[in-house]
Amino acid sequence: MIPNIAAFKTLIKDRVGLHFFNGMEGLLNAALHQRMSERGKESFEEYYDKLSVSTTEFDKLLSLLTINETYFFREQDVLDIVCDKLVPRILEQRSGPVRILSAGCSSGEEAYSLAIKLHQKYQENFASRVEIHGCDIDTKILEKARAANYSSYSFRGVDPLLQQTYFTRNGNQFQLHDVIRNKVQFQRANIVKEQLQPNFDIILLRNVSIYFDVETRRLLHFNLLTMLQPEGALFFGNAETLANNFGILKLKQEFGHFYFCQPKSARAPQPTPSAQPRIITPVIPAEAPFVAAPVPSSQQCDRWIKKALACVADKRFNEAEELIAQVLDSDIHHQEALVIKGAIALEKCEFEETALSAKHVLELDEWSAEAKMLLGLAMMWQQHTQQAIAWFKEVVYQQPGYWPAHYYLAEMYRQSELYRPAQRTYRITLQLLNAEMNNTGNATALRLPLSFPSNSFRFLCEHQLAQFTTQDGQ
Ligand SMILES: C[S@@+](CC[C@H](N)C(=O)[O-])C[C@H]1O[C@@H](n2cnc3c(N)ncnc32)[C@H](O)[C@@H]1O
Known part of the structure; x- marks a missing residue:
């Protein structure tokens, strides 16, 4: 436990901008312990005083704090x-x-x-x-x-x-x-x-x-x-x-x-x-101090998210975007906000923005079904059927209870004239929807696309299955 950890954080952020989000505090702890043990007996307060005046010591600590991951021809x-x-x-x-x-x-x-x-x-x-x-x-x-x-x-x-x-x-x-x-x-x-x-x-x-x-x-x-x-x-x-x-x-x-x-x-x-x-x-560094804006609480972010979802349901996309921007201003890596941002872009047919948000989420969590779903939908709406199938398949393998992915996979199979897989996949979608209605299935976190009422999916699946039955003469 470092008693004056907040003071260290402020000093580093004021000097070079690095911010230790919750998940990164361990890195700061480890670096401070390492430097202090290398320097010998010293209290945290003494070390802080040294750090404040010595550029050499500051640089040594900084080398332990920077994340230098890089490689040739990245992106x-x-x-x-x-x-x-x-x-x-x-x-x-x-x-x-x-x-x-x-x-x-x-x-x-x-x-x-x-x-x-x-x-x-x-x-x-x-x-x-x-x-x-x-x-x-x-x-x-x-x-x-x-x-x-x-x-x-x-x-x-x-x-x-x-x-x-x-x-x-x-x-x-x-x-x-x-x-x-x-x-x-x-x-x-x-x-x-x-x-x-x-x-x-x-x-x-x-x-x-x-x-x-x-x-x-x-x-x-x-x-x-x-x-x-x-x-x-x-x-x-x-x-x-x-x-x-x-x-x-x-x-x-x-x-x-x-x-x-x-x-x-x-x-x-x-x-x-x-x-x-x-x-x-x-040029000589500007001495302008960093003015820290008050950080909104996680409850405030939850409220903004709820409001944003309500706005999306009413198709008030600009308002929803503003609310989501507020959440992301307080936490650039807020996963749910990023997914909703991508979903709003999708509603506005801004597919590149959808893909950017989805990729951001995947960098944070490579297993995010919602991000893959967004990429699948963006591909589908641009008529890249095979890429859409690939994304939807990833989602259903990874999260078999996520019925929106099954539904759109079925749609893509049908459009590619793969009727048997399409029929099978519509049936699975219906089963999952039934299970969800009876509360026995896995409730999906966020249904995508956001503006599509889930009762329509049931109707659409039944309709498509009936079409197959007519065509088969059954
Ligand atoms: C993850 S590396 C990125 C390397 C390369 N740009 C890439 O994309 O592969 C981040 C680098 O930013 C540097 N860095 C962090 N804060 C900085 C600052 N305030 N000024 C200049 N460089 C900084 C770190 O030292 C680190 O080497």
Whole structure:
């Protein structure tokens, strides 16, 4: 038990933005114990005083607290958009270099993945066309990034030929070739409070904001606003984007993906970045304190959820969305709110948003039947029948009592002219509905889609089964 744990939490959040959500408090406890035992006899109060004044000690503790998980070509679709669409488009409009920042770069895999892809594309012209920078708060992980020497763990899913082309094996390690290594400059920076200049054309800030609370994410957006070129693009991780939509930067959809850009009102003319490679220099950190908003209680969140569901039932989707946004403002990872958000997007036929919410939920809980159901429905409504079948099947294997999945699976079988499986699956749906009526079945947590009355499902199943009977001449 650490008596002044709250003071440690506040200090860390004020300095670098990291917020220890309930599930992450163990990490802070373990790190504090480790540092204190390494330093010798000291009380928690003495250690706190040391931490407040010593940047060296703060950095050592921080290295134990940051989650540095990363690998080459992670969420490759965004890297493709950056390298194949955005960089060429900027180079058509002006001469290079295009300035790219991997913010929260950890051990460098993201920045180097971009460099490799752009080297493949531009070969010897690569040096003059792009500048790639990486920054992170964790000084220890930056040493690893600069060394560019990786174990096979960093190459999950990487094409072996590409690995052979750009790395030299040395025992169990793989050393990145200098042509790529020298192209990326790394430096320590706190992305929440420090500004890197001159401005960037493209910023990737992926899998970092999930460790910040809503106040910190808002501050982060104001900071990012000043670091982005007028036509620049800022990418968050796939599951983070919508939870970062504060209206500070403008959300834009292009090439089947969401990214943020400057709102028109903020687009002050910027000097064109020099073709000379420049070292980015942080401006003195702003001393603006973090103002913590009062955190709504879980009962308040439950009330908002209930109200949101009532609004959905009345088809008042905008109101429902506002209520759900309030829940997510207080807890970015609130699973039920994320599912409802995805379900509302589905009602509005905003399928990409449905998929983003569902994927966010699956990152938190890979067994979420509701998230898979949302993905199945989004596929079905876009007439991707086979993908819809695959998702619905996953749900029924995983949660056999979840009758909405059986019902839509039956529908998809029928549309694919797979009549026998369709009949069988409608019957199962009816049995589950009957069991639920008699209270003997597993009550499903959240029925999807939200606006569909469950008594209609019974009628629809009976109707379809009757059709089969007529066709069979039975
Ligand atoms: C999970 S890694 C993400 C790595 C990479 N962006 C990716 O998506 O694979 C998160 C990184 O963010 C860094 N980080 C956390 N807070 C930061 C801050 N305030 N400023 C800069 N980097 C930060 C951590 O040190 C960690 O290395």
